[in-house]
Amino acid sequence: MSTQATAPAPNSTPQKPARDTKQRAISALVSFVLVGFVLSYLVGPAAWQWMAATERQAELSDYTDKVFQQFTNIPAPQSDAELVARLKAAPTSGQAGPIVLTYHDIGYNGSEYTITPEAFASQMQLLADAGWQTLSAAQLSDWLDGKPLPPHSVQITFDDGAHGIWQYADPILARNNQRAVAYIITGFVGTRNPYYATWSELTRMQASGRWDIQAHTHLGHVEIPTDAAGTTGPFLTNLKYLPEENRTETPAEFQARVSGDLQESKNQLVARGFPEPQFFAYPFSAHTEVAGVDGVLAESVQSLFKAAMLDTPHEVMAVRPGELAAGNVDRMDMTADVSLNTYVDRILAVSPISPSSLKPLSMPDEWTTYGGAPATLPLDSSGGTAFDPGPGAYGGRLFAPFKTGLWTRYTVDAVLGGFKAADEGMVTGLTVLTKDPQQVDVSVTANGYTIAQANGAEPKVLAQGVLPVSASHRAEIVVDAGAVTVTIDGQQVSSIPLVRTGRYGPAGPVQITGYRESDQSPVPQVLSMSVR
Structure with missing residues (x-):
């Protein structure tokens, strides 16, 4: 006798065995656990880092x-x-x-x-x-x-x-x-x-x-x-x-x-x-x-x-x-x-020296090059100095620039010499307010003078004149709050107004300068020098 299966009625739901239902429940539970594990792996460190950062910020704020x-x-x-x-x-x-x-x-x-x-x-x-x-x-x-x-x-x-x-x-x-x-x-x-x-x-x-x-x-x-x-x-x-x-x-x-x-x-x-x-x-x-x-x-x-x-x-x-x-x-x-x-x-x-009854040439170890390197002055038997920049060269020596660099009111009196004849190619000079934007240069030859001011890269010539030919000339430069006044051999030759551009100054130390055109030119000399 054969057996014939019965088809389900329309719109009815087929019935599953009880064993299949149990397996689905176990599978769902496993999936839930796996998803939770993955989420904890991904989210957990971020949450920990956020909490640690919050604690660190609080610590920093403290x-x-x-x-x-x-x-x-x-x-x-x-x-x-x-x-x-x-x-x-x-x-x-x-x-x-x-x-x-x-x-x-x-x-x-x-x-x-x-x-x-x-x-x-x-x-x-x-x-x-x-x-x-x-x-x-x-x-x-x-x-x-x-x-x-x-x-x-x-x-x-x-x-x-x-x-x-x-x-x-x-x-x-x-x-x-x-x-x-x-x-x-x-x-x-x-x-x-x-x-x-x-x-x-x-x-x-x-x-x-x-x-x-x-x-x-x-x-x-x-x-x-x-x-x-x-x-x-x-x-x-x-x-x-x-x-x-x-x-x-x-x-x-x-x-x-x-x-x-x-x-x-x-x-x-x-x-x-x-x-x-x-x-x-x-x-x-x-x-x-x-x-x-x-x-x-x-x-x-x-x-x-x-x-x-x-x-x-x-x-x-x-x-x-x-x-x-x-x-x-x-x-x-x-x-x-x-x-x-x-x-x-x-x-x-850098302890300051006062410009009062000062004899700078008697302090030969206080001089430097323009760049600040120590440059002891050689002194002769009469207390003067010969400053040789070399043939075809110009040079200078500053007096104690770290100790006198902010002098604003002083007078320098010097006898500049070493001259032998007119047009011999030698210049001896003095600079006041050295390295200040308004520094003043006084250059003297056997028979003339030039006064310039270093406003900017190129010095501007302010005055020039002729002097009687002599082996030496005396230059006096007075620096005060409003002007620089230059006297040569007892005659005032220039007065240069000063402008206060900052909160202090103009200011600067004294410099002696020299130039020799050739090896035949005599060596510049400063025979005496005082500051007051």
């Missing part, structure tokens, strides 16, 4: 306002009596600029730009024991306005705002009743775990009366890309390369970026309750103008600040008249390799 422990147990060293005596005996002058020292950090990280607390304590103790004052930002401002500085004074400055200025430098300064100026990168405050001092610490420093907080950019203490090859350069002195647009920023974009950062550095300090900063320190001391946008950087700085600070490491440096005329104040960098003897040597190398 640092910006945290106050860390100060180390007040750095011992007060015993100063070397000989070094104290040398500093006490340093010359002083009412016609002088500030001696400004630059530090970066105090601590033990081994960097060239980090001074150990013990070394910094020794330096500050030495200044205190020698009776040297430390200057405030207000005193520097007053000096730029014409008020003289106290004798035996120095300004201590710190760039960047590293944490060591709070933890180590501040207690040392407090012990000696000394002051300092801190130039702060406002966008970096409290960052790098923290390498930089916090806002709360800076606020306490300002409130102590020992510190003045000034500007060092907001986020501009970095290097930026300058081309597609990845070359970098300082933020303030380069056009920025924009890789997403495959081009360099325009002059207008450069100006907006630079001026915006400088303005924000001021805004941040004022918003935090600090006095509006008057001074700005160039990062890396980089202040050269960018080709194609000349003047933009200097104009931006000058529109926002009274003056800008430069920095020179590893050598002696004093405030220079040319930089001062441009609104810049020179500083000397104190690095980790500077011993106490070198520290004193550098301060004494």
Whole structure:
């Protein structure tokens, strides 16, 4: 007997065996578990990273306002009596600029730009024991306005705002009743775990009366890309390369970026309750103008600040008249390799000499080349000097340029000689306000004189005249606030008006000059010289 299957009724659902239903349930459960595993693999790390980033940001925010422990147990060293005596005996002058020292950090990280607390304590103790004052930002401002500085004074400055200025430098300064100026990168405050001092610490420093907080950019203490090859350069002195647009920023974009950062550095300090900063320190001391946008950087700085600070490491440096005329104040960098003897040597190398009853030729070791290299003058038996620039050459020797560079009022009286005949191809001369934009050159021959002023690259001849042929001629040059007056052999031959173009000056040291046309020309001589 055969069996015939029955077809299902229309629109009815076929019935599945119970075993198939169980297998589907197990399969669905496995799929759910697998999907959950995959999702947790993909989403879990992201969620963890988000939470970690949130915690890190909270930690960073805490640092910006945290106050860390100060180390007040750095011992007060015993100063070397000989070094104290040398500093006490340093010359002083009412016609002088500030001696400004630059530090970066105090601590033990081994960097060239980090001074150990013990070394910094020794330096500050030495200044205190020698009776040297430390200057405030207000005193520097007053000096730029014409008020003289106290004798035996120095300004201590710190760039960047590293944490060591709070933890180590501040207690040392407090012990000696000394002051300092801190130039702060406002966008970096409290960052790098923290390498930089916090806002709360800076606020306490300002409130102590020992510190003045000034500007060092907001986020501009970095290097930026300058081309597609990845070359970098300082933020303030380069056009920025924009890789997403495959081009360099325009002059207008450069100006907006630079001026915006400088303005924000001021805004941040004022918003935090600090006095509006008057001074700005160039990062890396980089202040050269960018080709194609000349003047933009200097104009931006000058529109926002009274003056800008430069920095020179590893050598002696004093405030220079040319930089001062441009609104810049020179500083000397104190690095980790500077011993106490070198520290004193550098301060004494820029301690000012007064233009009062001075005999420069009696100080032969104080003379330098125009570039600043030491150049001891040879003296003859009568106390004069012969200055030989060489055949076909012109040359000069400056008197103590780091110590006299900011003389603004003085008289130099010299007998210029060595002449034998008219038209012999030899010139002896004097320069006043040397290296200032308004320097004046007086050149004398056996039978004539020329007076020129170096306004720009080419000197401009202001006066010329004939003199009786003589083996020597006496030249007197009087420099005062309004003019340079030249007298030769008792007769006034020229008066050159001076214009004050910056906050100080015109100013500059004395230079003797000479020229020999050929090897047959006599050697220029300065037979005597005095300054008063």
